[in-house]
Amino acid sequence: MTATKNTILTHQEIQHKIRRIAYQIYESNVSEKEVILAGIDSNGYLLAQKLKATLDEISDITTVLCKVIIDKKHPLEAVKTSLKEEEYTNKSIVLVDDVLNSGSTLIYGVKHFLNVPLKQFKTVVLVNRNHKKYPVKADFKGISLSTSIKEHVEVILEGDTYEAFLQ
Template sequence: MNNVILNHDEITHKIRRIAFQIYENNVNEKEVVLAGIDSNGYIFAKKLKTVLQKISDINPVLCKVSIDKKNPHSPIKTSIPVEDYENKSLVLVDDVLNSGTTLIYGVKHFLDVPLKQFKTAVLVNRNHKKYPVKADFKGISLSTSLHEHVTVVLEGKNFEVSLE
């Protein structure tokens, strides 16, 4: 049984709102790095980039962050070199903040780099944290049970967040 939590229009609205929050936090920046965790986090980051380009004169730079979710200790790869995000404002983006494992390993990777500002953005915050990591920008907070699964679809004509 699927319970739709956010429909296409609601997700589009939340993407726009988060993009405005990122802009407000970076109003004096020329560039902001949107580091999206592969795969849905990166798709979400691409959508944020599109809106940021429409609403501001900030240049959003996309960075794909590849984390082996089954073995998060293995080296994390980024699609752009470290020099491209050093001393910049960076937002680590993922679709769902569940236990915080993926996000905390992503945070750990970027802690080795001097950054001007470091924030996190998620579409869905599930409030089941195992690690002390928070989402600075979030679309929705859900109190779900551990056996429920949140599915996020951000491609195609109909975006959807559902609970199974």
């Protein structure tokens, strides 16, 4: 039996979602001079890059990218970031990932940033699957999707055509 690929977001729809989420980030940080976009490696970071480009276009807020590296096979290992703690202390942080499935990746990312005082902390996902194992939610999401546990959501944010599909 072959897996079928059902497109849930087209390139244009993803671009619209990114723009809408960027405006939501801007609205929740309108009084800030700087916002840290912390993208979870790898697709979360790609999404953060796209959000940064849109935020730079629509606002005068300085946006700083931060890569968040979480070992998904060993999530209790230390989380690594491309910025030092003092670079995001007392700043507004937006943690970005492509898909919120069980919530484990997001919760470990959130836990890491709780070690330092922050002004504000928000979360962004492109696809929220509603299968949370942990009490974590996305403040801003592109789409909420009810799926079965056996289904898999794949998001492609590289190349000329972006796509999100269900397998």
